[in-house]
Amino acid sequence: MNPIARLFGWAALVFGLLYFFIPLTGLVEFSLKARRGVYSLDAYAKVIGDPEFQATFGYSVLMALVTIVIGVLIVVPTAFWVRLKMPWARPYVEFITLLPLVIPAIVIVFGYIRLYNTSSWLPMTGSVMGTNILLAFGYTVLALPYMYRAVDTGLRTIDVATLTEAAQSLGAGWGTILGRIILPNVLVAVLSGAFLTFAIVIGEFTLAALLDRPAFGPYLQRIGANKPYEPFALAVISFGITWACMGLIQLVTRFSKHTRAQN
Amino acid sequence: MAFLEISHLEKSFGANRVVKDFNLDVDKGEFISLLGPSGCGKTTVLRMVAGFENPSSGAIRIGGTDLVGKRPNQRNIGMVFQAYALFPNLTVAENVGFGLKIKGAPRAEIDRRVAEMLALIGLPDLGGRYPFQLSGGQQQRVALARALAPKPQVLLLDEPLSALDAKVRVSLRNEIRAIQRELGITTIFVTHDQEEALSISDRIVVMNGGIADQVGTPFEIYNRPSTRFVAHFVGQLNVFSTDGAGNLAGVQLGAGRDFAARPEALHLGRAPGTDIVLPARISEVHFLGSVIRLTADAAGARVSLDTFNRPDVPPPAIGTDVELSLSSRDLIPLG
Amino acid sequence: MTPATPAPGTRPPRRLPLTWLGILPFLIFVTLFLILPTAHIVIGAFQDRSGAFTLQNIRDLNTGTIPSSYWISVKISVASAALGCLIGFAMAAAVTFGAVPRWIKAPLMTFSGVASNFAGVPLAFAFLATFGPVGLVTVFLRNNFGIVLQRDLGFNILSFWGLTITYLFFQIPLMILIITPALEGLRREWREAAEVLGATGTQYWRMIALPILFPSLLGTFALLFANAFGAVATAIALTGSSLNIVPIQLYAQIRGDVLGNPNLGYAMAFGMIVVTAIANLIYIWLRIRAERWLK
Incomplete structure (x- = not known):
């Protein structure tokens, strides 16, 4: 490695790290400035004590969990079935699952509002429950690329056909095969997808705002326009949540490697 | 240069x-x-x-x-x-x-x-x-x-x-x-x-x-x-140790040294020009085509030897007692 | 135990026509919540209020502030995708090819996973807290060097460059995450073979490594482009409605029909799909051309 390349490498790395850490430092520093002249956790105390924070945050957590359940129920059987019985369809299914990366979320939710409004054949936005369900489905669509990829990668590492045949020869039905053979084997992949979904949903703004649901993302935006320091404390908290989700992904991945090495 | x-x-x-x-x-x-x-x-x-x-x-x-x-x-x-x-x-x-x-x-x-x-x-x-x-x-x-x-x-x-x-x-x-x-x-x-x-x-x-x-x-x-x-690294090798007086099957070679012979240097029976004769018992026979590789127990060691395939002479059966001969000139002294 | 062959009299298995039933739930789901809503927008873009076919909505895209909002959106997306690719590539190359110590790689990848998902409203706050009027860097520069960002450097967080550098915060890590495996796929022997054949490092990169990486680079660029083009939350939280970009205009239209014509809103959304689709078609076309040498 010649010295110029080395210097260039260090320069790129240092630049990138400054790029990442200066805004985070700025954010944390600002969130601590609620009391004049000294650093304090006042902004955090105010935020956490705000009943609206508790309500919206709870709502988003619940939404994230519902999204994860719907996502797993749709993605795992599909990815499994495509691998087992329809390998020719894999590129097409994969293409569909990648569409949400190309079609902006705002366009999709625009479609929901017009397609499922009170005067349509499926008036989902007509009731609170219907809108909640629509939002959860929308989140599932947003998470689809990540969830499908994670599960499909997980399935690649196990021999789906042999496991299925072995289970069938022992008398297992499809439910048993999926729930007790396939799912445990791709659990790490499913968990990775789940944490990623959680990180995406918890602070999501566009869908929740346009469907007018009391989620954490719109609350964050509204408070950002009205309060001086609280929004920054909230941003630190949501960064912490993202970090925790990624940390958990690392943890389950490492844990699975560990157990696999022991076997 | x-x-x-x-x-x-x-x-x-x-x-x-x-x-x-x-x-x-x-x-x-x-x-x-x-x-x-x-x-x-x-x-x-x-x-x-x-x-x-x-x-x-x-x-x-x-x-x-x-x-x-x-x-x-x-x-x-x-x-x-x-x-x-x-x-x-x-x-x-x-x-x-x-x-x-x-x-x-x-x-x-x-x-x-x-x-x-x-x-x-x-x-x-x-x-x-x-x-x-x-x-x-x-x-x-x-x-x-x-x-x-x-x-x-x-x-x-x-x-x-x-x-x-x-x-x-x-x-x-x-x-x-x-x-x-x-x-x-x-x-x-x-x-x-x-x-x-x-x-x-x-x-x-x-x-x-x-x-x-x-x-x-x-x-x-x-x-x-x-x-x-x-x-040891190049080719197959049979290693023989001499006795305390430096003899192998009555032939004086030199004390305290090991000697090696390639499989093709050993002969089945008494071949002309050889000076060392070892009694042996055949333990394995591998027919490789043009060559037959035999494994035998001789002089307290397991040795292998190659003989050419001759359609009129079938290879010895396992368990047969035979004599192996070799020339001391073909022995490789090991350091 | 199921018998290997069906007993006489039982129905022979009709495997082929029924196989696709296994993915029926998936198909229904994506049809209802991905395909139909998108199709509704696309069709609506070509209909007038009474539902008759018209091209008027598409023509109307060329009125008022709409063309300029598309233009600035495309510019921000291209700039943040290009810079993201460039900086992310340099960082990924630095950790992959050993310009910096090896142990840096694992934490960098973890951090990239976090940062690439740290978008939306909180990200906007982070940059406001740093480059905003009373932000960390703004205040630091003013107090220590007497430099006022907006006055002396013409920099404003609520602007083209402000939004671009904010987007870079998730674009760079996304590039690192995607391109690092591709860089690891470059085999040492290729470099050495090129070297003994007389090639310099630059020639190796130009003639061998970059052509091999080309499809991955392009794909990532297209993805980063779409990522920035569709970003709504960061832009709204950062600039309110002061910056005239497509997602913000569409957001306002959906909330309050500010254009006074719902079908023009469809046309704007359709335009967004067209732009990201073009970006991806260019990518697919170039990729097919570049991958003649792949299986």
């Missing part, structure tokens, strides 16, 4: 001395093999000649010019790698012409040379294919053509056959040798396969622990190994 001179070459990675005082003179047009187990330093020597590693000390000269300190792209050396290192984004013809294109050769000259090289390796019609469309053996031949196209001073082959299956390995090694003879190019071939080294080299360097144990023709290496390591 030799064409390629490697003198007092040393290489350490940290505290680990990988190559120790390595010396080798190679004549122009010679085919030299570096033979040894993995980790013996043979590949490191090759990579120092290519310029990928810098020697800790010592000199490498080609035609009197010291190469140490020159970058690999200034050395005019051809190299073939173990895993097919063809550029996947270039066609066969573009791969072969790569070196000439870098040198700035005119288009017509590149085309002519590429055609010549593809004919040489026997793949004249595959110029338009991409590497993934070729078999392993074909890829390695293209890699050879690519290395030879810019007319390098020295050709380096880093275990070029080890990724191929057995049949292709034998045919390609003969082809490599034929092409090398035809072009008269000075070649260093690294391998861990003794049969490969014995069959195609002018001379072999047997390496062990970073040291060149012995340098010699295949005939010398096989028949007169100078160290115990060389004797």
Whole structure:
């Protein structure tokens, strides 16, 4: 490695790290400035004590969990079935699952509002429950690329056909095969997808705002326009949540490697 | 003066001395093999000649010019790698012409040379294919053509056959040798396969622990190994210990030493010209075609011997008591 | 135990026509919540209020502030995708090819996973807290060097460059995450083979490494482009409605029909799909061309 390349490498790395850490430092520093002249956790105390924070945050957590359940129920059987019985369809299914990366979320939710409004054949936005369900489905669509990829990668590492045949020869039905053979084997992949979904949903703004649901993302935006320091404390908290989700992904991945090495 | 001179070459990675005082003179047009187990330093020597590693000390000269300190792209050396290192984004013809294109050769000259090289390796019609469309053996031949196209001073082959299956390995090694003879190019071939080294080299360097144990023709290496390591690493070996007085089956050989005999030096029955006779019992019979390899218990050791297959003489059955004879001149004293 | 062959009299298995039933739930789901809503927008873009076919909505895209909002959106997306690719590539190359110590790689990848998902409203706050009027860097520069960002450097967080550098915060890590495996796929022997054949480092990169990486680079660029083009939350939280980009205009239209014509809103959304689709079609086309040498 010649010295110029080395210097260039260090320069790129240092630049990138400054790029990442200066805004985070700025954010944390600002969130601590609620009391004049000294650093304090006042902004955090105010935020956490705000009943609206508790309500919206709870709502988003619940939404994230519902999204994860719907996502797993749709993605795992599909990815499994495509691998087992329809390998020719894999590129097409994969293409569909990648569409949400190309079609902006705002366009999709625009479609929901017009397609499922009170005067349509499926008036989902007509009731609170219907809108909640629509939002959860929308989140599932947003998470689809990540969830499908994670599960499909997980399935690649196990021999789906042999496991299925072995289970069938022992008398297992499809439910048993999926729930007790396939799912445990791709659990790490499913968990990775789940944490990623959680990180995406918890602070999501566009869908929740346009469907007018009391989620954490719109609350964050509204408070950002009205309060001086609280929004920054909230941003630190949501960064912490993202970090925790990624940390958990690392943890389950490492844990699975560990157990696999022991076997 | 030799064409390629490697003198007092040393290489350490940290505290680990990988190559120790390595010396080798190679004549122009010679085919030299570096033979040894993995980790013996043979590949490191090759990579120092290519310029990928810098020697800790010592000199490498080609035609009197010291190469140490020159970058690999200034050395005019051809190299073939173990895993097919063809550029996947270039066609066969573009791969072969790569070196000439870098040198700035005119288009017509590149085309002519590429055609010549593809004919040489026997793949004249595959110029338009991409590497993934070729078999392993074909890829390695293209890699050879690519290395030879810019007319390098020295050709380096880093275990070029080890990724191929057995049949292709034998045919390609003969082809490599034929092409090398035809072009008269000075070649260093690294391998861990003794049969490969014995069959195609002018001379072999047997390496062990970073040291060149012995340098010699295949005939010398096989028949007169100078160290115990060389004797064991190259070919099959039967080891005999003499008794306290230095005798083996009543023949005085020398006290406190072990002696070795190749399987083909042992004879079934008393053969003319032999002076040592050992009673033995046959324990295994392997029919290999032209040769029959027998394993027998003799003089407290398990020995193997080769006899030619003769249609009128069936091999002895397992458990038969026989006599084995050998000539003390065929014994290799082990250090 | 199921018998290997069906007993006489039982129905022979009709495997082929029924196989696709296994993915029926998936198909229904994506049809209802991905395909139909998108199709509704696309069709609506070509209908007038009474539902008759018209091209008027598409023509109307060329009125008022709409063309300029598309233009600035495309510019921000291209700039943040291009810079993201460039910086992310340099960082990934630095950790992959050993310009910096090896142990840096694992934490960098983890951090990239976090940062690439740290978008939306919180990200906007982070940059406001740093480059905003009373932000960390703004105040630091003013107090220590007497430089006022907006006055002396013409920099404003609520602007083209402000939004671009904010987007880079998730674009760079996304590039690192995607391109690192591709860089690891470059084999050492390719570089060494090129070197002994006389190539310099630059020639190796130009003739071998970059052509091999080309499809991955392009794909990532297209993805980063779409990522920035569709970003709504960051832009709204950062600039309110002061910056005239497509997602913000569409957002306002959906909330309050500010264009006074719902079908023009469809046309704007359709335009967004067209732009990201073009970016991806260019990518697919170039990728097919570049991958002649792949299986």
